[in-house]
Amino acid sequence: MTKLQIPIEHTTLPNGLRVVVSPDLAAPVATVGVYYNIGFRLEPRGRSGFAHLFEHMMFQGSENAGKMMHIKLVNSSGGVLNGSTRYDVTNYFEAVPSNALERVLWLEADRMRALNVDDENLRNQRDVVKEEVRVNVFNQPYGGFPWLDLPPVANRNWANAHNFYGDFADLDAATLADVQAFFKTYYAPNNAVLLMLGDVRPEEGFALARRYFGDIAPNPSLPSADTSEPPQTEERRAFVEEKLGTLPALAIGYHAPARRTADWHAAAMLDAALHGGRAGRVFRRLVLEQQIAVDTGGGIHYPLGDVFDYNGPILMVTRILHKPEFTADETIAAFDAILREVQEKGIAADELAEVKVKFRSDYISTLEGGMGGYLPRFGLMHYLACFTLFDNDPLLVNTVLDGFMDVTPQQVQAVAQKYLVSCNRAVVVRAPVRKGAA
Amino acid sequence: MVATQSNLRRSAPPDLAPERAVIWPPRTVRTLANALQVVMVESHTIPKLTVDLYFCSGNAASLQVAPGLAEITAAVVRTGTASRSSHQIEDDLRRMGADLSTGASSDSSSIAIAGLSEFSRPLLELVADLARNASFPPNEFERERRQKLEEVRIERATPAFLAGERLRQILFGTHPYAVISPTEEQVHAYRREQLVEFHRAHYVPGNALLIAVGDFSADKMLAEIENIFSGWTAPLPTKPAYPEPPVARGRRVHLVHMPGNVQTQVTVGNLAITRAHPDWLRLSLANAIFGGAFNSRLVINIREQKGYTYSPRSAAHALRERGFFSTNAAVRNDVVAATLTEIFYELDRMRALPVAGDELSDARHYLSGVFSLGLATQDGLAGQLATTYLSGLPEDYLETYRDKIRALSADDVLAAARRYFDSANSQIVVVGDRDQVGAQAALFGDLEVVDTLGRPL
Numbered sequence: 001m002t003k004l005q006i007p008i009e010h011t012t013l014p015n016g017l018r019v020v021v022s023p024d025l026a027a028p029v030a031t032v033g034v035y036y037n038i039g040f041r042l043e044p045r046g047r048s049g050f051a052h053l054f055e056h057m058m059f060q061g062s063e064n065a066g067k068m069m070h071i072k073l074v075n076s077s078g079g080v081l082n083g084s085t086r087y088d089v090t091n092y093f094e095a096v097p098s099n100a101l102e103r104v105l106w107l108e109a110d111r112m113r114a115l116n117v118d119d120e121n122l123r124n125q126r127d128v129v130k131e132e133v134r135v136n137v138f139n140q141p142y143g144g145f146p147w148l149d150l151p152p153v154a155n156r157n158w159a160n161a162h163n164f165y166g167d168f169a170d171l172d173a174a175t176l177a178d179v180q181a182f183f184k185t186y187y188a189p190n191n192a193v194l195l196m197l198g199d200v201r202p203e204e205g206f207a208l209a210r211r212y213f214g215d216i217a218p219n220p221s222l223p224s225a226d227t228s229e230p231p232q233t234e235e236r237r238a239f240v241e242e243k244l245g246t247l248p249a250l251a252i253g254y255h256a257p258a259r260r261t262a263d264w265h266a267a268a269m270l271d272a273a274l275h276g277g278r279a280g281r282v283f284r285r286l287v288l289e290q291q292i293a294v295d296t297g298g299g300i301h302y303p304l305g306d307v308f309d310y311n312g313p314i315l316m317v318t319r320i321l322h323k324p325e326f327t328a329d330e331t332i333a334a335f336d337a338i339l340r341e342v343q344e345k346g347i348a349a350d351e352l353a354e355v356k357v358k359f360r361s362d363y364i365s366t367l368e369g370g371m372g373g374y375l376p377r378f379g380l381m382h383y384l385a386c387f388t389l390f391d392n393d394p395l396l397v398n399t400v401l402d403g404f405m406d407v408t409p410q411q412v413q414a415v416a417q418k419y420l421v422s423c424n425r426a427v428v429v430r431a432p433v434r435k436g437a438a
Numbered sequence: 439m440v441a442t443q444s445n446l447r448r449s450a451p452p453d454l455a456p457e458r459a460v461i462w463p464p465r466t467v468r469t470l471a472n473a474l475q476v477v478m479v480e481s482h483t484i485p486k487l488t489v490d491l492y493f494c495s496g497n498a499a500s501l502q503v504a505p506g507l508a509e510i511t512a513a514v515v516r517t518g519t520a521s522r523s524s525h526q527i528e529d530d531l532r533r534m535g536a537d538l539s540t541g542a543s544s545d546s547s548s549i550a551i552a553g554l555s556e557f558s559r560p561l562l563e564l565v566a567d568l569a570r571n572a573s574f575p576p577n578e579f580e581r582e583r584r585q586k587l588e589e590v591r592i593e594r595a596t597p598a599f600l601a602g603e604r605l606r607q608i609l610f611g612t613h614p615y616a617v618i619s620p621t622e623e624q625v626h627a628y629r630r631e632q633l634v635e636f637h638r639a640h641y642v643p644g645n646a647l648l649i650a651v652g653d654f655s656a657d658k659m660l661a662e663i664e665n666i667f668s669g670w671t672a673p674l675p676t677k678p679a680y681p682e683p684p685v686a687r688g689r690r691v692h693l694v695h696m697p698g699n700v701q702t703q704v705t706v707g708n709l710a711i712t713r714a715h716p717d718w719l720r721l722s723l724a725n726a727i728f729g730g731a732f733n734s735r736l737v738i739n740i741r742e743q744k745g746y747t748y749s750p751r752s753a754a755h756a757l758r759e760r761g762f763f764s765t766n767a768a769v770r771n772d773v774v775a776a777t778l779t780e781i782f783y784e785l786d787r788m789r790a791l792p793v794a795g796d797e798l799s800d801a802r803h804y805l806s807g808v809f810s811l812g813l814a815t816q817d818g819l820a821g822q823l824a825t826t827y828l829s830g831l832p833e834d835y836l837e838t839y840r841d842k843i844r845a846l847s848a849d850d851v852l853a854a855a856r857r858y859f860d861s862a863n864s865q866i867v868v869v870g871d872r873d874q875v876g877a878q879a880a881l882f883g884d885l886e887v888v889d890t891l892g893r894p895l
Contacts, residue, residue, distance in 0.1 A: 026483070027814045029456035064449055068733070068742060073451055075733035076800035078807010097807045099455040106452050127745030127770075134701040135748055135768040141595045198814065199458065243698075244595040249589055277537070279528035288524065291581055292589045323588070340571035354532040361486065361535025361554050366485045369815040 004398045007382065009202035013210060015218045016190025020384050020394045021205035022197045022377070030101045031377045033093040033195040034108045034140010035385035038186035040164040041087045041312060042225045050174055052085040053129050058092060059083070061122040062111035067121065070107050077103060078169030080374060082259065085164075086304055088311040089389065091382070095375045098199035102208060105194075105437070109212035111375050112192065115183050119176055126171050133165050141244040145430055146319055147304055153238040154253045154426035159227045160313055188219035193388045197377045223261065227312040236426040241433055247294060248322055249430040250331055253315035254419055256300050260391065265403040266411035267419060268300060268307045268364070271316055272355045273347055274338070275299045279354075282318060285338050292334050293322045306366075308400070309384055311390040315426075316419075328429045339420045346413035356405055365403060460810045461834045463819070464652050466656045470664060472671050477823050478659055479651045481816045486535075487558055487652025488820045490550040492828060494647070494758075495640035495675060498544045498614035503504035504632055506620035508542035508640075510586055511633045512828040514870035515549065515641075516540045517578035519571040524578055527564070534561055534774070540568070544615055545758040546828060547640065552816075557654040566666050569641050572867055579630045587625050594890045595683050597703040597768065597869040600694045604867045605707045607892070608692060609762050619886070621891070642672035646810035647827050651820040681761065683709060686863040689883035693876055694869040695895055702863065702870030706781055707764035713756035713829040719839075720854035721763070723846050725754050728788050728800040728859070729765055735784050736765065744780070746773045754858070756829065763858055774868060775878035780884075792848040806840040 010020040061067040071286040079096030092111075094104045108191075137143035148165060153160035194213065196205040232255060242249060247341040257263035274282050275298040286293035298318035300307045322331045366379035380397065387396040466478040500507035516538060517524040531538050536553025549568050553561045593599045603618050610616035614870030648667070650659055686708060713715055722730075728737030729752030751769035765785075769777045784819045793801075826835045868879045872887055872895070879885060887895045 024483075027810075028460060029811055029814045065451070068738060069451075072733045072800065075731050075804045076796065077454060078805075078810070079838045080808060080811070095811050097457065097810060099457045100457070102452045103454060106449065110449075112801070124742065124745045128741055128748055129766060131701065132748035134770070139597055139699055139701040139768070141592050176637060246591040246595060258594070276532065277528070279532040284525070284528070287585075288581070291584070294585050320586075322807075323584075354529065357535045357554070358532045364484050364486060365552070368486075369817050374808065374811050374818060376811060376818070377522075420682075 004401070005274065008384065008394055008397065010394050011206055013189065013214055015214065015216055017213050017216070018193040018388050019074050019206060019209040019210070020193060020195050020388055021200060021202040022380060022384065023201055024197070025199050028199050029095065029376055030096045030098040030196065030198040030200050031093065031095045031375065031381055032101065032104045032108065033091055033381045033385060034112065034192055035089050035091045035195070035389060036187055036192045037088065037389045038090055038191065039086050040087040041159045041227050044178070045158060046170065047174060047178060048163045048170045049059065049129070050170070050178065050182065051090060052165065053125065053171060053320045054175060054179060055083050055085045055090050056125040056129060057117050057121065057179055058115065060117045060125060063109055063114035063116050064110050066116070070111070072126070073103060074100070074109060075286045079104070086309070087314070089385065091385065093375070093378070093381065101196070101200055103211065105208050108194070110272070112187060112189065112213065113216045117176070117179065117188070122174070122176055122179060126174070129166070130168060130170060137165065142242065142249060142430070145249060146317060147254070149238070149240050149428045149430065150315060150317060150426060153236050153428055154255070155229055155313065156313055157227060158228050159225065160229060163209040167383055171268055185219065185223060187221065189213060189223055190218040191337050193385050195381045195384055197381055225258045229313040232424055234420040238428050238431045240428055242396070242430045243433055246432050246434065248324060248328060248432060250320040250322065250328055251428045251430070252318045252332070252335065252425055254425045256314050256316045257415065257419060259311065263415050263418070266406055266407045269352060269355055269359070269407045270342065270412045270415055271300050271307070273342070273351060275302070275318065276355060276358055281342070282335070286320065286322075286334060290334055291323075292326045292331055292381055293320050295321045309386045311386075328431070332427065338372050339416065342413065342416040347409050349409055352407070352409050352412060359404060360401055367397070449503070460813065460840065462813065463895065465823070468660060470668055471645070472668060474646050474648060474667055474670070475827070476601070476648045476650070476660070476663055477789060477827055478656045479819055480654060480656050481819055483654050483814070485555050485653045486552060486816065487555045487561070487650060487654055488550070488552040488560060489565055490548060490571055490649045490814050490820055490824060492647045492649070492824065493547045493640050493645050494545065494806055494828070495545055495645060496542045496545045496678070499640065499675070499678065500636055501614040502616055503636070504628055505617050505624050506586070507628070507632055507636055508547050510582060510637045511649065512540040512542045512547050513582045513586070514574050514579050514633055515568050515621070515632065515637065517565045517582070518573045518575040518747070520573055521571070522567065524575070530560070530564060542831055544618075558652070558654055561895060562662055562666050566670070570670055572893050574630055574634050574637070576630055579633065581622055583625060583628055587622055590619060590625060592623055593619055597699065597701070598766075600890060601703045601705040601766070601867045601889050604692050604694055604706050604869075604888075604892070605764060605865060608685060608865045608867070609686070609707060609709055610760070612681045613683045613760070615683070615757055615760060618879060639675045639885070640672065643667065643670050644672075644674045648821055649823050651816045652822070686860070686865060688746075689862065689864050689866060691866045691868065691883045691885045693872055693879050693885060694704065694867070694888045695872040695887055696869060697871055699870045700771070701732045701768050702771050702868060702875050703766070703768050704774060704777050705764055705766050705867040706778070706864045707762055707867075708858070708864050710761040710763040710858045712758065712761045713755070714831060715761070715785070715823070717854055717857065718756070719842055720846060720850045721858050722803055722805060722856040723843065724788060724851045724859070725752055725763070726794055726805055727797055727851060728752055728784060728855070731804055733804070735787070740767060740777055740780050744776070744866060746770065746777050754800045758829070760888055771870060771874045774875045775799070775881055778866065778882050782861055785859045785861045787858055792852050794848070798848055801810045801848065803846050806843045809839055837872055867889060
C-alpha cells in the first residue's frame with residue numbers, strides 16, 4: 001500500500017486566518033472553500049435553526065457585492081457555488097475555471113469583512129428556509145429521519161439536542177440584530193480557514209490570501225462553548241409519527257468514542273463492518289438474509305457526515321426501514337443479535353482486512369470528488385478544513401488512514417462490547433399513520 | 439503587495455485572468471469483433487478506475503412485456519451468476535475496494551463498477567460475469583420484488599415523484615416514455631422468466647457500450663478488455679417502433695390530490711428535443727437564462743425576490759428519441775397561483791424579448807465553464823463520455839462544446855425559447871391538497887383531479 005502524498009502547504013496570516021493550498025495543475029480548474037468554526041451545535045439558545053438561516057444570509061450581499069452578486073459573479077465565471085451548515089462548521093465553496101480564482105477570493109473576503117444585509121433580505125430568506133424545511137422534512141416521506149429525530153432523544157446538552165433546522169417560531173423571532181451579532185462573533189478570520197485546491201501554486205495562493213484577507217480584523221474574544229454530553233445511564237426511546245411513508249422505520253444511535261483515540265479507530269472499523277453497504281452485517285442480515293428490513297443504512301455521523309468531519313459528541317447511527325409484518329421490538333431484537341455476534345465472537349481477520357481495503361478506497365474517492373463529479377476535490381477540501389480547524393494539522397489528510405489500518409480484530413470486539421450497550425443508546429421508532437398504498 | 443483597507447473597501451471585483459486552455463484527454467475508441475463498443479480514457483488523479491457497461495435497452499424497450507422490467511432485471515443481475523453467490527459478489531467487491539451499481543433508465547441498462555486499479559483485471563471479470571452469466575436466483579428475485587413493492591408505495595407518497603410521473607404520462611400518452619414506474623399490480627405480476635429473457639435478449643455486446651476511465655495504461659486495458667469480452671457473442675435485439683406522443687393543444691391543469699400536504703409541488707412542461715437535435719445547445723442556453731442556473735430569471739424572481747420556494751429550477755430533459763422541457767418548484771400553499779403567474783411571465787418574456795446586457799454572455803460563460811469542471815474527476819469524465827456516446831453525438835462533441843456555446847447569439851436564444859418554451863400549450867401539474875390549492879390551479883386551465891394512483895376524483 002503506497003502512502004498518500006498529496007501536496008499540501010499551509011500558513012497562518014497575522015489576523016489568524018489559516019490558509020491551506022493543495023496544488024494540482026493538471027486541469028485549469030480551482031476549488032475554493034471558506035470554513036467557519038461555527039455550526040448548528042453552537043447557535044444561540046432560543047434561536048434554533050439560526051446557524052443555517054445565517055448561512056443563507058451570507059449569500060444576500062456584502063459591502064462591495066450586493067444581493068445576487070455573489071451568485072452572478074461565480075456563475076458567470078463558469079463556476080458553481082454553495083454552502084452548508086453542519087454540527088461544527090459552516091462552509092462556503094466554489095468550483096471555477098482557474099482564471100476566476102482571484103475573483104472568488106475577492107468575493108469571499110468581501111463577505112468575511114462586512115456582511116451587508118437588511119430586514120427585507122432576512123424576511124425573504126426566512127421564507128426560503130421554511131420552504132426548504134417543508135420540502136426536505138414535512139412534505140417528504142421520512143423527511144429529516146433520523147438526523148432531526150435522533151439527537152433530541154440521545155442528547156441532554158441543548159447544543160446537541162435541539163432542532164437543528166429550526167422551529168418556525170424561532171426562525172420568525174430572529175432579528176437583524178441577531179444576524180449582526182452572530183456575524184461579529186463567529187465570522188472572524190481567526191475562526192476560519194481558507195482553502196485553495198487545484199490549479200493554484202502555493203506561493204500565489206498565499207499572496208492572494210494576504211492581499212484580500214490580510215486586513216480583516218480578528219475577533220480577540222472568540223467564545224468557547226461546552227458541547228459535552230453528561231454520561232448516559234439508561235436507554236432512551238421515543239416515538240415519532242410518519243405522516244407520508246408507508247413502512248415503519250427505526251433509528252438507533254450509540255454515543256461514539258471521542259475522535260482521535262484508539263477506540264475511535266476501532267469503532268470506525270466496526271462501523272464499516274456493520275454498515276458498509278451490502279456486504280455490511282446489518283444490510284446482509286436484515287435485508288438479504290432474514291428479510292425483516294427493506295433497507296438499512298448507517299454510520300458514525302450518519303447521514304450528515306462521516307467519521308472525520310465533526311468535533312464533539314457524535315452518534316453511530318443505524319437506520320432501518322422494515323416490513324410492517326415485523327414489530328419494532330422484533331426488528332430491534334434482530335439488530336441486537338447482530339451486535340451480540342460481534343461482541344461474543346469478534347470479527348474474522350479476513351473480514352477486517354476487506355473492510356480496511358474498502359475504507360481506504362472510499363477515502364481516496366472522497367478526496368477526489370464529491371457532489372456528482374462537478375466539485376472536484378470537494379472531499380479533500382472538506383477534510384483539509386476539518387483537520388485544520390479541529391486538529392490544527394491539515395497534513396493529517398496524508399496520514400490519518402494509518403491508525404485505522406492498524407486496528408486489530410480484538411480491538412473491534414472490545415469497542416463493540418464497550419460502546420454498543422443499551423445504556424449508551426437511543427432508539428426512535430417512526431411509525432406510519434397510513435398503511436399501504438393510499 | 440498588500441492593499442490597504444481603504445482601497446479594498448471600495449473595490450470592484452477583479453477581472454478574470456487569461457483563460458488556460460481546456461484540453462480533453464485523448465480517448466481510445468474501439469469496436470471489438472463482437473460489436474462491443476469500447477471507450478477508454480486514462481486518468482491518473484487517484485489509483486482507481488471506473489468501468490461502466492451500458493446496454494441500449496431500458497424500461498421503454500421492456501414496457502410491452504412489463505413496466506419497469508429493465509429496472510428489476512438490473513436489480514437482480516447483481517445477486518448471482520453461474521459461479522458466484524450474492525454473498526460472494528459483495529465480498530469480492532469489498533475485497534477490491536469496489537462499489538457496484540446496476541440500474542436502468544428509460545433508454546438503457548447499466549452495470550457500473552468503481553474500485554482500486556490494482557484490481558482492474560478481476561473487476562473487469564466481475565462486470566463480464568454479471569453481463570454474461572447472471573443466474574437470477576429465484577429467492578433473490580422474490581426478495582427484490584417485495585422491496586420494489588415497498589418502494590413503489592413510498593413513491594406514491596412523494597410529491598416530486600408524483601409530479602414527474604404525471605407530467606410524463608400527459609406529455610407522452612401511448613409512447614413508452616409515459617411510464618416511469620410500475621404499479622403494485624404490475625410488480626406482483628413479474629415473473630422470473632421475464633427477467634431471464636430480457637437479460638438474454640438485451641445484455642448483448644452489439645447493444646453495449648463499455649466506458650473505462652482511470653489509473654491504467656490504455657493499451658494494457660484494451661488488451662484486457664479484448665481478452666475478457668471478445669468470446670461473448672449474441673444476436674442483436676430487435677428494435678421496437680414506438681407510437682407518436684400526442685400533440686398538446688392548450689394549457690391544462692392536472693392536480694394530484696394529497697390531502698393535508700403543507701406544500702405544493704408545481705410542474706410545468708412541454709415536449710422538446712433530444713440532445714442530438716441541432717437546436718440542443720440553443721435550448722440549453724435559453725434554459726440556463728430562464729431557470730437552469732442559480733443565477734437565472736426564475737430563481738431570482740420566485741426565490742430571491744419573492745421567497746415562494748427553496749429550489750426552483752427548469753431543465754431540458756433529453757431521452758434518446760424524444761425530449762421535454764419542464765419547470766419545477768415546491769411552494770407554500772397560498773402562492774400556487776402567484777407562482778404559476780410568475781413562471782408564465784418569465785416563459786413569455788423569454789419568447790417575446792431578446793436577452794440583453796450581460797445575461798447572454800454570463801450564461802454562455804456559465805455553461806462552458808461548468809462543462810469543463812467535469813474534466814477533473816474520473817466520475818465526471820465517465821459521465822461526459824456516457825452522455826456523448828449513448829446519445830450518438832459527434833466524436834468531437836466534448837472538444838467543440840465550449841466554442842459552440844460561445845458562438846450563440848441573442849437571436850438563437852429567442853428562437854429556441856419560441857420553439858421549445860411552449861407557453862400556450864404547457865401542461866401544468868400540481869401535487870397538493872385540492873381543498874387548499876385547487877381553486878388557484880383552476881385559474882390556469884381546465885382542471886382534472888386525480889388521486890395518487892392516477893384515478894379521477
